[in-house]
Amino acid sequence: MPIHEKSLIRPENLREQENLVIEGMDVSGHWSTFIESRAVTDYNEALQEEIAALPGGENIHRCWQCGSCTNACTVNAVNPEFNPRYWIYLIRLGMEDELLRDKDIIWQCVSCNKCTYACPRDVVPEGVMKATAHWLELKGHTPKSPSMLFDEVFAGQVIKTGRIEDGLVLRDFFKRTGQPLNQPWLVAMVLGLVKRFPLAYLIKLGIATIRPDRTRGWGRARDAINEYAEEVEAQNRKALGLGAKGAK
Amino acid sequence: MSEPILIVGGGPAGLSAAHAAASAGRKVILVEKEDRLGGAPILSGYARLVPSHEWAADAIGAMVKRVVENPNVEVRLNTQVQAFSGEPGAFTATLKDGGNISAASTILTTGFTHFDSVNKPEWGFGTYPDVVTTTQVEQMISSGRGVRCPSDGRKPDRVAILLCVGSRDRQIGREWCSKICCTVSSNLAMEIREELPNSNVYIYYMDIRTFGLYEGEFYWGSQEEYKVKYIKARIAEVTSDGKRLLVKGEDTLVKRPISIPFDMVVHAVGMDPNVDNMTLSSVFGVDLNKYGYIGRANTYTTLCQTSRPGVFVAGAASGPETIDDSIAQGSAAAIAALNFAAGAVSAAAE
Ligand SMILES: Cc1cc2nc3c(=O)[nH]c(=O)nc-3n(C[C@H](O)[C@H](O)[C@H](O)COP(=O)(O)OP(=O)(O)OC[C@H]3O[C@@H](n4cnc5c(N)ncnc54)[C@H](O)[C@@H]3O)c2cc1C
Ligand code: SF4
Ligand code: SF4
Ligand code: SF4
Numbered sequence: 001m002p003i004h005e006k007s008l009i010r011p012e013n014l015r016e017q018e019n020l021v022i023e024g025m026d027v028s029g030h031w032s033t034f035i036e037s038r039a040v041t042d043y044n045e046a047l048q049e050e051i052a053a054l055p056g057g058e059n060i061h062r063c064w065q066c067g068s069c070t071n072a073c074t075v076n077a078v079n080p081e082f083n084p085r086y087w088i089y090l091i092r093l094g095m096e097d098e099l100l101r102d103k104d105i106i107w108q109c110v111s112c113n114k115c116t117y118a119c120p121r122d123v124v125p126e127g128v129m130k131a132t133a134h135w136l137e138l139k140g141h142t143p144k145s146p147s148m149l150f151d152e153v154f155a156g157q158v159i160k161t162g163r164i165e166d167g168l169v170l171r172d173f174f175k176r177t178g179q180p181l182n183q184p185w186l187v188a189m190v191l192g193l194v195k196r197f198p199l200a201y202l203i204k205l206g207i208a209t210i211r212p213d214r215t216r217g218w219g220r221a222r223d224a225i226n227e228y229a230e231e232v233e234a235q236n237r238k239a240l241g242l243g244a245k246g247a248k
Numbered sequence: 249m250s251e252p253i254l255i256v257g258g259g260p261a262g263l264s265a266a267h268a269a270a271s272a273g274r275k276v277i278l279v280e281k282e283d284r285l286g287g288a289p290i291l292s293g294y295a296r297l298v299p300s301h302e303w304a305a306d307a308i309g310a311m312v313k314r315v316v317e318n319p320n321v322e323v324r325l326n327t328q329v330q331a332f333s334g335e336p337g338a339f340t341a342t343l344k345d346g347g348n349i350s351a352a353s354t355i356l357t358t359g360f361t362h363f364d365s366v367n368k369p370e371w372g373f374g375t376y377p378d379v380v381t382t383t384q385v386e387q388m389i390s391s392g393r394g395v396r397c398p399s400d401g402r403k404p405d406r407v408a409i410l411l412c413v414g415s416r417d418r419q420i421g422r423e424w425c426s427k428i429c430c431t432v433s434s435n436l437a438m439e440i441r442e443e444l445p446n447s448n449v450y451i452y453y454m455d456i457r458t459f460g461l462y463e464g465e466f467y468w469g470s471q472e473e474y475k476v477k478y479i480k481a482r483i484a485e486v487t488s489d490g491k492r493l494l495v496k497g498e499d500t501l502v503k504r505p506i507s508i509p510f511d512m513v514v515h516a517v518g519m520d521p522n523v524d525n526m527t528l529s530s531v532f533g534v535d536l537n538k539y540g541y542i543g544r545a546n547t548y549t550t551l552c553q554t555s556r557p558g559v560f561v562a563g564a565a566s567g568p569e570t571i572d573d574s575i576a577q578g579s580a581a582a583i584a585a586l587n588f589a590a591g592a593v594s595a596a597a598e
Contacts, residue, residue, distance in 0.1 A: 062316065066454045067498035071484035071505060074496075086503055120417040 009035055044094035046241075051091050053239030054134050055232075056234055057125025063088045069115035069125040075108050082108060084115055084125045087132060100134075100141060107133040107145035149176050159225050162215025165208060252277050252322075253585050254351035255343055256329055259287015260571045261563025262357035263311040265585075270320035272586055277349055279319055279527050280343075281524075283313045285438075287359055289571065295389035295439065297460060297571060298431045304390065309414030310570075314489040328524075329454045332532050336549075336558030345443050353558045353585040356542055359520040360564040363414025363422070371410060371515060374488035378404075378493055379486055379513045381413075382429065395440050397512055403444050406505060408495050409433045411453045413569075414519030424520035425541055427569040430457045433443050433516045437476040443583055449476045450508075452483055452497065458533065481506065482564055486513050519568040521543035541567045552581035 013036040051057040063085075063136075068217040070076050083107050083241045084235065091097045109129035116126045136142040153172040158164060174181055215221075237243065255262050262278060263285065270276045270516035282291055286529050291299065291306035297304050301461040315321050324343065328489060331342040332354070336363075341349045365373035365381055372379040377399040388395050397404050418594070431455070448525040456478065458467040470476040483497040492509040499506045521540035522528070535555040537543040542561045545553040552560040562581035563574035 064454060065500055066482035067500040068482045068484060069479075070500075071481075071496060071498040076505070080503075080505060083498075083503060085498065085500060117419070120412075120419055120482070122418045 012037075013035075013038060013190075019227070020110050020226040035100045039096075040095060042094075042241070046094045047094040047096055047099075048092050050133055050240050051128065051131050054131035054236055056124065056129075057131030057136075058127070059121075060088060060091060060128050062121040063092065063123045064121055065089055066119060066120060068118040072118035074110055075115055076133075076222045079105065081105060082111075084129055084218070088125065088128060091128075091132065103141050106136060107142065109133070111147075134236070135240065138237060138242060145248075146177050149173065152176075157212075159222055159229070161212055161214055162218035162221065165206075165212045167209045167214060251352040251589075252270050252348045252529070253337065254329075254339070254349055255353065255357060256283075257287070257357035257359055257455075257563075257565065258285035258312075258315075258323070259357060259359045259563060259574070260289065260308060260311065261359070261565070261569075261578040261581075262287070263315050264575040264577075265286075265355045265582040266315045266316065266321050267311070267384055268582035269586060270315070270318045272344060272582070274320065274586060276318075276321045277324065277351065278315065279324045279327060279329060279343065279349075281326070281493040282485075283326050284384070285315065285323065285325075288362075291391045292362065292383050293387040295386045296435070298428065299572075303532065304449070306492040310405075311575075321326055324383040327533060333553075339558065341345070345355060351586050353560065353562045355552070355562060355564050355573075355578075355581045355582075355585055356528065356531055356532065356554070356565050357561070358522050358524060358542075358565045360521065360568065361523045363426075363517040363520050364412060365515045365517060366573075368413060368417075370485045371413065371483065372488075372493065372513060373515055376486070376488050376513075378511060379515065381515045381517045382409075382432055382436060383517060385440070385514055389436075389439055389443075394443055395512075400405050402511070404440075404509045405447055406508075407440055407447060407449045407512045407514060408483075408508075408510045409437060409449065409451045409514040410494075411451065411516045412482075413515035413517050414520065416454070416527075422518065422520070422539075423569060425519075427457070428568070428570050429516040431459075431462045431466045431575055433514075434458060434476065436514070438466075438470050438474045441474040441476065446506040449474075450510075451476060451478050452481050452495075453478055462546070479506075481495065508531055519564055522565060523564070525565075530557065534559055534561070537567075539567070541565065550584055552577060552584050557586060560588075 015036055016030060016032045017028065017032040019028050038142065043235065048060060050061050065085060065137065067085045070083050070115060073084060087099060110145040111126055113126045116124050119125055135143055137144055137148065150173050153176060154169055253269045255266050255276060255278045256420060258280035266276045266278045276341065278459060281347060286308045289308045294304040297307055300307060327343045329341045329471050330344045331338060334340045337352050339351045341351060343535040344591055362383055378397045379399065385395060395404065397400065410444045411430060415422055415424060433451055437451060440447060440449050454465055479499050481497040483495055485496050486492045492511060493513050494507055495513060525536055525540055525542060533556050535543045542565045543555060544561065544566055545555055552559050552562050560581040561578035563569055
């Protein structure tokens, strides 16, 4: 089919003949632009089950495509390409190639759960988004998302010490995401705290940042949590047909 | 001759059961809590019915007339059964306004309750006067006033009908499909277009369930002859820009957000279990099903049997039903009740 509005077509689907004469008419170059049809050629039958096997994805099979999640969605309001309903459709049918086209925006879900409260089928789309982002990471399609890195830093510290030291979490998070520490908002906040807090408290705060406290007798809890976390990770990888241990 | 059959609820199902049992020569006592017979189509003032296009007042009115003129039927209005005891073949029902009734068997035809749209506040009912229900549109048409915006009486230019309001929604614990609202909505859409040929009517749907023969006449008829438009979207919210209503959602087929001004938004309300069902369950000792309707013991051999022998159920009391099906079930329940009563009598005689 000859076309006029190229901006609507995916570039890889545009076909042009450099030299073409049809019935004596020279239609070389853009006069002979054709679109490759976007036929769906295969379904990945395992895709829905894989997403459903990851935490949060359990109810994906219930979706009936009403669109309530998408029209309630915080991120969709800013970026119409962020469309949980559409992705759920692709996953349920196993249209993996189409899903992968959006791999760089799927992780942007802010976990506000507006979709969860709107969904008439109790799909918990927020969980599905989380499971999908997780799936993309485990399969190696995307690097770890910032929110995943934050979770890891946060959980890593809890598991290690049994406590949370906010300053340390921020520092580690910035380091792992390659962001500078002297963010203007952070500087303003710290200066504000320094001005208002009593001296003794500030000293305590300072010591805690350098030498974080630990929960006494935490070792056994830590080992148990670690063991469980590894078990879950292994399960997830197995569900996706990946080796038991990933590149940590 | 044996005791009468007690029928509770005077809607299409109850009227049909009363007519069938009385025509077979049995005495019938019909108890109705409102001051009139006819059930939802009469009490809520429906306009033209699906699929006959007859006015509810005429069609159901004729059913009422047939029953009240039958000498075998005794009608008790403005009352309810407050106690029920005894054995199959010899039940005793005590009415709220005093007096006992002896009955061989009982048929519950207590129907449904309209879903109350205030339970879906995001869709604007109760906030904006021009957000109305299908029941209200039925009343606008049946009263002869015509379809007008309640806020200022103007003729709506654009009307949106939202399907499945109060049905198919786990958020509010209602998983069932109310069966008739798709067809009723396409019928109302055609009526609106007929009265106001310059109007535009849009139906927002998730699935269309104009089952059986309703498909051609209502679903396609509304599109081909009346140019009603169907859009696949479940609406997120209904707001207002001060002048008109704004309907927001996602058109799932084009994958784009929509935000469209309307003059009137109509909720296609579903059929909830009767609000009396808990009371009915304890008075008559019958089980409710997991959705809150009166449960059926069996699907095939005794269609209308409840969990209590001698107590039968028909119509919307046991789940969302159309008028036609309610009428058919009413007759089936009458046959079951007659046979049951006869069986009890012959057993007693042995
Ligand atoms: C907006 C709307 C439009 C509809 N239009 C159509 C249509 O065009 N065609 C169609 O086929 N269907 C239509 N329906 C469905 C139709 O209303 C039902 O199929 C029908 O009313 C069911 O009849 P019923 O006798 O089982 O119950 P009901 O009509 O609900 O009658 C029940 C009767 O029992 C009485 N009752 C209730 N509780 C008690 C009690 N505790 N004691 C004594 N009496 C009691 C009630 O007062 C009522 O009179 C529509 C539904 C809605 C919501
Ligand atoms: S949780 Fe994610 S998908 Fe759901 S509404 Fe919020 S941003 Fe959108
Ligand atoms: S709201 Fe629920 S049912 Fe509707 S499209 Fe989203 S996930 Fe599917
Ligand atoms: S009949 Fe149609 S509008 Fe009514 S609940 Fe079923 S699908 Fe929804």
